[in-house]
Amino acid sequence: MSSIIAQIEHIAGQTVRxxxxxxxAFARGNLALAAQSIAEHPAPHVGIVCGFFVRHGEPPSPETDGLNGMGQLAAGLAEAGIPVTVITDAPCAKAAWAVIEVLPGEVDLQVVAVSAVAVRRLRSQLEAADRPLTHLIAIERCSFGADGKPHREHGWDISNDTAPMEYLFQDDGWTPGWKTIGIGDGCNEIGMGVLPKELVESDVPNGKLIAATTPADFLIVSGVANWGAYALLGAIASLRPDLAARLLTHFNGAMERAILKSAVELGQAIDDSRTDRLGQLQMTIDRLPLEDHIRIIEQIAAALDEPA
Known part of the structure; x- marks a missing residue:
């Protein structure tokens, strides 16, 4: 792993809450492997699964975390000429659409109903496409837990609000035709199924119940899930100097602000981590103000400017 990617991985993995x-530490090195898988593919087509719906929010909406990560990653890849397909479910569709609306490039959006039938049907369509996916990335997307149901960090069952997107990553009798990448921060997200059960149970509240069972080929653990997506974009840029300028064209504070503003004001995304204004519309992600997330982008950009 290059020193630059190691530095980017360190930036994204900072402890927050x-x-x-x-x-x-367990996932260390996966950022480089995930980036390499995309950077070295001759004709990548990247799918991004996002959206974490919160029924008790004011209003009931998806979280802001995951949306900015999707937006930054999609903007960079599309600018570099890499096709991007964003995948979400009906409860999160408005917020995902709001993010895509402000992106400068063309990004496809696929929305599924909250059912296994709908997800498997979409899977068949993706496989049969003229240009199938080569990589599928989940950003802050809830996975089945120990009881076969998706749970919020408090242990609440959110099956009625969450399409089982894990069937795009694993399913009995089916093998994905694309490489899979999971990005998360709470251990209940798709991809976290590769973590040792005892580690999650000892380090994460309610870990015995909420621990993800859905694995991914590459797992990126970050302080805020969005940061893992920023890190992946930066790592790809470090491996593809010929595409770096295009990949990073929109990787800045102005785009970060535009994405969050649209997600909140148009898409009604919420920050459900705030304890003072629980689940209300505000320009924050995981309790942190926008400026803190812009600072992470600036740190990653600065790392990329350093000599290898």
Missing amino acids: RDISRLV
């Missing part, structure tokens, strides 16, 4: 250092 709880100590995730052992989880980050």
Whole structure:
């Protein structure tokens, strides 16, 4: 792993609300592998699964976390000429659409109903497409837990609000035709199924119940899930100097602000991590103000400017 990617991985893995250092350590090196898989593919087509719906929010809406990561990654890849297909479910569709609306490039959006039938039907369509996916990335997307149901970090069952997107990553009797990447921060997200059960149970509240069972080929653990997506974009740019300028054209504070503003004002996305204004419309992600997320982008950009 290059020193630049190692530095980017360190930036994205900073602790925010709880100590995730052992989880980050377990996944160390996966950022480079995930980036390499995309960077070295001769004709990548990247799918991005996002959207984490919160029924008790004011209004009931998806979280802001995951949306900005999708937006930044999609903007960079599309600018570099890499096709991007964003995949979400009906409860999260408005917010995902709001993000795509402000992106400068063309990005496809696929929306499924909250059912296994709908997800498997979409899977068949993706496989039969003229240009099938080569990579599928889940950003802050809830996975089945120990009881076969998706749970919020508090242990609440959110089956009625969450399409089983894990069937795009694994399913009995089916093998994905694309490489899979999971990005998350809470251990209940798709991709976290590769973490040792005992590690999650000891380091994460309610870990015995909420621990993800859905694995991915590559797992990126970050302090905020969005940061893992920023890190992946930066790592791809470091491996593809010929595409770096295009990949990073929109990787800045202005785009970050535009994405969050549209997600909140048009898409009604919420920050459900805030304890003072629980689940209300505001320009924050995981309790952190916009400026903190812009700072992460600036740190990754600065790392890319350093000599290899």
